[in-house]
Amino acid sequence: MLGQLSLLWRVILTNCPIEVKASARVHDGDLRALRALAEEHRVRHRIVACLEREPRAVGGIQVLPWRMLLERLYAGEIVR
Numbered sequence: 001m002l003g004q005l006s007l008l009w010r011v012i013l014t015n016c017p018i019e020v021k022a023s024a025r026v027h028d029g030d031l032r033a034l035r036a037l038a039e040e041h042r043v044r045h046r047i048v049a050c051l052e053r054e055p056r057a058v059g060g061i062q063v064l065p066w067r068m069l070l071e072r073l074y075a076g077e078i079v080r
Helices: 002-013 028-040 066-074
Strands: 018-020 047-050 056-058 061-065
Touching (some): 061 066
16 A cells, blocks of 8 residues: 555656546547646646557647556656
8 A cells, every 4th residue: 555655646746647547448528627837837648547448648648548647657657
């Protein structure tokens, strides 16, 4: 549990917003909140974790399958 909290704080402190969607396909309208956040604050990465099978990028936002996101987080590829 402590490791999970530490990872959460690193995500917050490194300006890396992650939004989780229970959707098999993320649409452009689903990305409005992350876009608005990036306009107001400086962020390093913008990521949506979802049920899609393949990673892709939409206007600078990374759309990742949730398992891939977890693998990248724990490997230190997103936050260190």
